[in-house]
């Protein structure tokens with residue numbers, strides 16, 4: 001039997017891109033996905049969630065999919081019985097910081113109980129290699145910036161989501177102490193954004209997006225000055241709830257704009273006090289203009305100024321499903 005990598009939550013945003021990357025890299029492993037579709041789409045009559053069908057289409061390779069909840073020990077165990085799993089990449093989790101404050105039990109049950117069930121099943125099947133999808137939230141309130149990996153974790157954690165990721169990291173440390181065969185890597189993402197170069201997969205949550213980038217991606221893009229501001233105000237409403245970002249702006253500068261118009265647009269975004277600056281490099285001189293404005297924003301004490309690369313723009317522009 002071929003050795004396999006199990007990807008939990010592999011139909012989700014980061015998971016589906018990871019599955020694509022594994023297959024594109026010609027992994028010698030069979031790729032097996034479990035996902036309970038809590039935040040992924042499967043259309044009626046399809047045997048796999050849409051993102052995985054698209055990954056198969058992009059890579060021309062097959063994925064083994066099971067609709068399984070990680071809290072269901074028996075169902076999970078059956079997957080391990082059917083495949084020669086050597087390593088688990090664990091993405092399955094609930095991930096919205098704001099929502100977790102409203103629904104702490106759901107978050108602890110899924111993110112901690114589910115993760116413990118997974119670890120138990122792994123142990124029973126002699127699987128000890130794990131890549132865990134953690135979060136920058138484990139750092140809590142930074143004691144110093146920038147944040148190295150050695151920065152203390154676990155203090156002043158504001159949300160059940162952040163706590164669930166921190167507790168899981170502590171559980172993994174205990175596992176490694178208890179049994180030297182455990183090999184664990186924890187990845188603490190900040191704000192993952194972007195989409196596959198094909199544009200066929202991206203972040204496409206079920207229901208109303210809880211995070212900023214897909215929220216914007218699922219709102220229509222407006223290219224005229226006035227409607228652009230409407231979009232921003234809408235997104236800023238979200239930003240107040242969920243995000244700790246200082247400046248929000250969205251600059252879409254058509255090629256024929258003058259440098260002066262670009263400056264006016266950027267400055268307008270600054271003056272409406274927006275918490276994040278998205279810049280699109282369509283205009284040859286936008287880069288120069290944006291560097292000037294970004295320097296200005298930093299002088300004003302902005303902590304977070306984001307420039308979008310091409311893949312982020314694909315996320316913003318594409319409705320993926």
Ligand SMILES: O=c1ccn([C@@H]2O[C@H](COP(=O)(O)OP(=O)(O)O[C@H]3O[C@H](CO)[C@@H](O)[C@H](O)[C@H]3O)[C@@H](O)[C@H]2O)c(=O)[nH]1
Nearest residue numbers: 009011012013014015035036037038039040091092093133
């Ligand atoms: O009990 C559950 C809950 C969720 N899911 C699935 O897990 C995936 C999660 O993906 P998504 O909601 O798109 O989140 P990502 O943006 O991919 O979040 C990744 O990155 C976050 C940090 O940014 C981590 O907290 C998450 O664990 C990790 O999946 C989705 O397909 C869900 O259907 C399950 O299979 N079981």
